[in-house]
Amino acid sequence: MSRNRFGRRLVATAVASVVGLGALAGCGTGDDEQSDGPAKLRFLSLAWQKESMQANKDLVAKWNADHPDIHIEYVQGDWNSVHDQLLTSFEGGDAADIVQYEASGIGNFSKQGYLADLTDLISGELKGQIEPGIWDTATYDGKITGVPFLLESQVIIANKKLLDEANIAIPAADGGWTWDEFQANAKKLTTAGRFGAAWALKSPTNRVMNLALNYDGKFFYTENGKTEIRVGDGEKEIPKRIHDMIYTAKSASPEALGMSGADTLPGFFAGKYAMLPGSVSLRQQMVEQAPAGFEWVTLPPIKGLSTTQAANPQTLSVSADSKHKKQAVQFLEYFLNPTNMATLAKGDWLVPTGKQANEELVKLTGGKQGWDVAADSAADLTVAPFQKADGYPEWKTKYATPALQQYFANKITLDQMATQLVDGGKQVLR
Numbered sequence: 001m002s003r004n005r006f007g008r009r010l011v012a013t014a015v016a017s018v019v020g021l022g023a024l025a026g027c028g029t030g031d032d033e034q035s036d037g038p039a040k041l042r043f044l045s046l047a048w049q050k051e052s053m054q055a056n057k058d059l060v061a062k063w064n065a066d067h068p069d070i071h072i073e074y075v076q077g078d079w080n081s082v083h084d085q086l087l088t089s090f091e092g093g094d095a096a097d098i099v100q101y102e103a104s105g106i107g108n109f110s111k112q113g114y115l116a117d118l119t120d121l122i123s124g125e126l127k128g129q130i131e132p133g134i135w136d137t138a139t140y141d142g143k144i145t146g147v148p149f150l151l152e153s154q155v156i157i158a159n160k161k162l163l164d165e166a167n168i169a170i171p172a173a174d175g176g177w178t179w180d181e182f183q184a185n186a187k188k189l190t191t192a193g194r195f196g197a198a199w200a201l202k203s204p205t206n207r208v209m210n211l212a213l214n215y216d217g218k219f220f221y222t223e224n225g226k227t228e229i230r231v232g233d234g235e236k237e238i239p240k241r242i243h244d245m246i247y248t249a250k251s252a253s254p255e256a257l258g259m260s261g262a263d264t265l266p267g268f269f270a271g272k273y274a275m276l277p278g279s280v281s282l283r284q285q286m287v288e289q290a291p292a293g294f295e296w297v298t299l300p301p302i303k304g305l306s307t308t309q310a311a312n313p314q315t316l317s318v319s320a321d322s323k324h325k326k327q328a329v330q331f332l333e334y335f336l337n338p339t340n341m342a343t344l345a346k347g348d349w350l351v352p353t354g355k356q357a358n359e360e361l362v363k364l365t366g367g368k369q370g371w372d373v374a375a376d377s378a379a380d381l382t383v384a385p386f387q388k389a390d391g392y393p394e395w396k397t398k399y400a401t402p403a404l405q406q407y408f409a410n411k412i413t414l415d416q417m418a419t420q421l422v423d424g425g426k427q428v429l430r
Contacts, residue, residue, distance in 0.1 A: 041328055098318055198272075217237060269291055311383060351374050
């Protein structure tokens with residue numbers, strides 16, 4: 001995941017300030033340093049797109065203008081190096097007061113005590129805006145160490161003209177296809193020289209982990225304090241269906257296996273693929289890169305036993321070493337008030353975690369460009385077991401990704417893939 005965004009004005013600022021101050025009154029967990037001048041805090045932002053960066057900077061500037069006693073310094077970070085940067089700065093005692101990252105990335109930092117416990121510092125209003133399942137993604141050992149604010153769901157981007165020609169109805173934002181319907185429509189859209197779908201599976205593990213929840217596939221099971229990998233019917237269902245599309249139905253392109261989502265766009269625009277299962281943020285590249293007159297639509301998440309997907313939201317945390325924790329959270333309450341969160345999500349083409357922000361975003365966009373689908377998909381996102389597993393990054397790199405790539409390349413069977421995943425778990429989760 002990756003991205004962010006911007007601002008809204010007077011009313012929002014006033015509301016956020018009241019909310020923040022009210023929430024902080026009486027809290028005693030901050031370690032604020034007393035000084036004669038303004039409190040100075042550094043905010044490490046990972047905004048990377050032009051609009052996103054400007055929005056972040058605008059919000060910080062607005063805050064600083066309205067709060068002369070609390071000065072926020074905007075510090076530009078980079079998603080590619082942020083983990084090492086944070087690790088170095090935490091260990092060196094020089095971390096920014098406020099840091100952006102993602103839920104799956106803050107776990108170890110939380111367990112090592114580098115991030116402040118925000119449980120009693122954040123307001124009831126902010127807590128109530130975000131579903132408990134999303135808060136769970138940033139909660140470790142009972143402590144909230146990050147505020148989740150932007151989500152990324154898996155949807156389908158489709159060529160509208162091809163759907164119309166095939167008499168395939170576009171589902172409503174809250175009424176996506178089942179996997180059977182998706183596979184049947186992909187087959188219907190497949191012709192000589194065109195595949196119904198292109199699964200970009202250059203990095204397959206996270207996608208499989210996320211979509212496996214459609215069939216209650218958890219992969220990581222913990223009993224009596226011990227975690228192990230299990231690959232049963234639920235875990236096999238998504239890989240099997242994708243494999244069947246490529247090699248049995250031949251309705252999905254085999255050449256897309258080594259591609260990232262963006263790599264599939266030239267073929268999509270050229271009519272080689274009719275549908276692209278991918279991230280909701282792919283819409284941004286559609287807007288920027290689609291040829292004039294090219295009509296595309298966003299289809300809702302596919303449904304198995306459910307439409308549940310794993311959520312790995314972007315988060316904002318406060319360094320445990322910060323001397324201004326209360327002020328940091330006060331800024332976060334402003335930065336993530338519903339209007340600002342909606343603006344940040346819009347700029348990044350992601351889904352806001354806040355319910356009111358989601359409603360404001362749909363109202364702001366009129367639901368166009370797939371915003372109605374994006375907003376509705378928020379209800380499908382929750383924490384998955386792999387996100388809390390200490391060994392997941394190592395298992396993913398050493399065992400899961402190679403095994404899935406071999407399976408999708410048709411070099412091993414489904415059962416052989418499952419065996420490799422389980423054996424890898426035994427090595428990592430000892």
